[in-house]
Amino acid sequence: MILPYFVIIPLGAAFLIVLISGRRETVAAALSLAAAAALTVLSVYAFVVQSGETLVYSLGGWKIPIGICLVQDALSSFMLVMVSLIALTSLIFSLQYIRHLSSDWKYYALFMTLVAGMNGVIVTGDLFNLFVFMEIALFAAFALVAYGSQAHEFEAAFKYAVMGGISSSLILVAIAVVYGATSSLTMATIARTLTGKDPFLVLWVGGLFMAGFGLKAAAMPFHAWLPDAHSSAPAPISAMLSGVLIKALGIYTLIRIFYNVLGAPALFLQVFLVLGAVSIILGVLLAIGQWDIKRLLAYHSISQIGYILLGMGLNTTLGMAGAVFHLFNHAVFKSLLFYNAGALEMALGTRDLRDMGNVTKQLPVTAHSSMVASLSISGIPPFNGFFSKVLIIVAAVQAGRPLFALLAVVGSLLTLASFMKVQRYGLRGERPAGALIEPIGGGMNAAMAVLALLCLVSSLMIVPGIREWTLDPVVDVIMGKGQYILSVLGK
Amino acid sequence: MTLYVLCFALFLVGLYGILTKRDLVKIILASGIMGYAANLLIVLIGYRRDAVYPILEPGKEAAVMVDPLPQALVLTSIVIELGITALLVALALRLYQKNKTFDISKTRRLAG
Numbered sequence: 270m271i272l273p274y275f276v277i278i279p280l281g282a283a284f285l286i287v288l289i290s291g292r293r294e295t296v297a298a299a300l301s302l303a304a305a306a307a308l309t310v311l312s313v314y315a316f317v318v319q320s321g322e323t324l325v326y327s328l329g330g331w332k333i334p335i336g337i338c339l340v341q342d343a344l345s346s347f348m349l350v351m352v353s354l355i356a357l358t359s360l361i362f363s364l365q366y367i368r369h370l371s372s373d374w375k376y377y378a379l380f381m382t383l384v385a386g387m388n389g390v391i392v393t394g395d396l397f398n399l400f401v402f403m404e405i406a407l408f409a410a411f412a413l414v415a416y417g418s419q420a421h422e423f424e425a426a427f428k429y430a431v432m433g434g435i436s437s438s439l440i441l442v443a444i445a446v447v448y449g450a451t452s453s454l455t456m457a458t459i460a461r462t463l464t465g466k467d468p469f470l471v472l473w474v475g476g477l478f479m480a481g482f483g484l485k486a487a488a489m490p491f492h493a494w495l496p497d498a499h500s501s502a503p504a505p506i507s508a509m510l511s512g513v514l515i516k517a518l519g520i521y522t523l524i525r526i527f528y529n530v531l532g533a534p535a536l537f538l539q540v541f542l543v544l545g546a547v548s549i550i551l552g553v554l555l556a557i558g559q560w561d562i563k564r565l566l567a568y569h570s571i572s573q574i575g576y577i578l579l580g581m582g583l584n585t586t587l588g589m590a591g592a593v594f595h596l597f598n599h600a601v602f603k604s605l606l607f608y609n610a611g612a613l614e615m616a617l618g619t620r621d622l623r624d625m626g627n628v629t630k631q632l633p634v635t636a637h638s639s640m641v642a643s644l645s646i647s648g649i650p651p652f653n654g655f656f657s658k659v660l661i662i663v664a665a666v667q668a669g670r671p672l673f674a675l676l677a678v679v680g681s682l683l684t685l686a687s688f689m690k691v692q693r694y695g696l697r698g699e700r701p702a703g704a705l706i707e708p709i710g711g712g713m714n715a716a717m718a719v720l721a722l723l724c725l726v727s728s729l730m731i732v733p734g735i736r737e738w739t740l741d742p743v744v745d746v747i748m749g750k751g752q753y754i755l756s757v758l759g760k
Numbered sequence: 761m762t763l764y765v766l767c768f769a770l771f772l773v774g775l776y777g778i779l780t781k782r783d784l785v786k787i788i789l790a791s792g793i794m795g796y797a798a799n800l801l802i803v804l805i806g807y808r809r810d811a812v813y814p815i816l817e818p819g820k821e822a823a824v825m826v827d828p829l830p831q832a833l834v835l836t837s838i839v840i841e842l843g844i845t846a847l848l849v850a851l852a853l854r855l856y857q858k859n860k861t862f863d864i865s866k867t868r869r870l871a872g
Contacts, residue, residue, distance in 0.1 A: 418854075427848065441799075441837060442801055444802075
């Protein structure tokens, strides 16, 4: 049974780093790299072998209504692959980047705790357990945002921690209400019991969950903490936060709870649509005005999360396929863009686009991979962003919501405009950049090159033949709604 | 019912404090109050009127018991709360060292 190891490996690595690394950075780095590599191999293996099956593991041998269970279906495996891939590249990128901030084993311990928390949220089948793992991931995230030890980083971490506290309290209240109504914390049992209950209860619980997890996903009215936290963190951590954390804690939990537990109530799907459309447009409008490259990227995260929410709200197979596909693509290209920003910050000593210059000669890998990522996020074929956006837009038209499709297209054009600004001022301007402060090493270049390649390769997921064993099982799990109950409880 | 309403009121007091106060310490206190309200709600949900503690002893008849699970949950969530509060206090202290003030309206560097 490999299921518990997705939590055991990173958590064990975190404790081992603290215990035996002897405060030496190399041991810590080697241990965390080994753990991340093992997780990547395991998750890819699990995704390939599983082929639409659902694995259930009861912790301590306690059967389902009593004990805590871990559940791994296609959706969980898909998310695990995403988290492990980004974590691995992010660690490779960190090796040199973090040394330039401070050489510290604590960073690697916190990083592994972050991964353990996210993996736990993804594999758990128990509502309160999900809450606990979520807090583990958030603790590590708060500490990592403040890692640079400057006043504005502490301020961002404080803001993030307070917002995280509000959303956690809302989620805790929602869990209490659910437990009061169903006397169970296992998600599958809750889903079964809730079907016979008062619809008012679903409304009440759904509203609390929507506010709580919406804050974590940074959908537009709940976004205020994101630009500060994501732009203040060290670049590899920004990549983890923007690339996977808001998806594991926000989007994944929203999908799991609203589709598999609450059975996709129409009112909340409408809320997804509206939140998505508002996030797409306002996020990108706020992004265009930014001159700090990392703040610009952070605002784009809000806008891209909007696309995923829009796809989720359509309640069609095609829309959900688009949302799931965009989830993966956004993790790849947004992490790549944050690596680029980190490399530029390290090499040029600034994050302001106006102070940068043409770096195509000095930093060829950074310049070219950022071009790939910019085209990808703006939705230019043949890169992955194009295919997922097209899926979402076509699905919106098919579902009879042309207005939302139009908003998505407008958002995409504005995204293109703001990334033209990045390329024009930041990387490919006429004025050559000054001498580099620090050279960019092989590890950082390798991380960027791998993700740039993934931007191209992952568009293959849409090709018939490959789509059947990558996207389709995931969409089946989500659109199966109540099927989740049967596959977990087995009756 | 009154208890639930009062509990909800406590939650709103905490939320109000977080949203309106300008002092870091008061924000931390307000976030604590909000956490207490959530914990109180969990305990209330497990509570039964005139029930006994949930332990079966020899020679004692089974009666209506309070639900023991929420009490276990509340212990976990109190520990999490403690961690969050400690982290917030640590961040507030470091902010004070940097800015020499607890007032966030005077130190705000991150806008929009």
